[in-house]
Amino acid sequence: MATLTYVYADSTAVLxxxxxYAEPHCYDLCTEHSERLTAPRGWEVVRLAIAPGPARHSSDDLEALADAVREAARPRPAPQEPVTPSTREADPMEVARRTHLRVLRAPDA
Known part of the structure; x- marks a missing residue:
């Protein structure tokens, strides 16, 4: 596994x-594709040394994963837009408003 990064200003591909962490112009490649990588004519490919064997996980990886799971599980309150008197005066049928949605009174028959 390797990460491919493009530097357009220098016409360079770095493997x-x-x-x-994710960056623009960054792509993760499997071993087979990283070995067969070629660049367009006029571009230079810089291959940095990649440690052989499986990647070792650190305690930072585990903590980051736990933080991400906690953040995803945390409930997010729905944003509410308060109804102001000026809003009600503008439309007498409007009872409440939530972002772009409005609650209207039932029309009298």
Missing amino acids: GPLAT
């Missing part, structure tokens, strides 16, 4: 160890 190195897996990146720890």
Whole structure:
């Protein structure tokens, strides 16, 4: 596994160890594709040394994963837009408003 990064200004493709975070113009490649990589004519390919064997996980990886799971499980309150008197005066049928949605009174028969 390797990460491919493009530097358009220098016409360079850099192939190195897996990146720890996502960046624009960064792509993770499997071993087979990283070995067969070629660049367009006029571009240079820089291959950084990649440690052989499986990647070792650190305690930071486990903590980051736990934090991400906690954040995803945390309930997010729905944003509410308060109804102001000026809003009600503008439309007498409007009872409440939530972002772009409005609650209207039933029309009298």
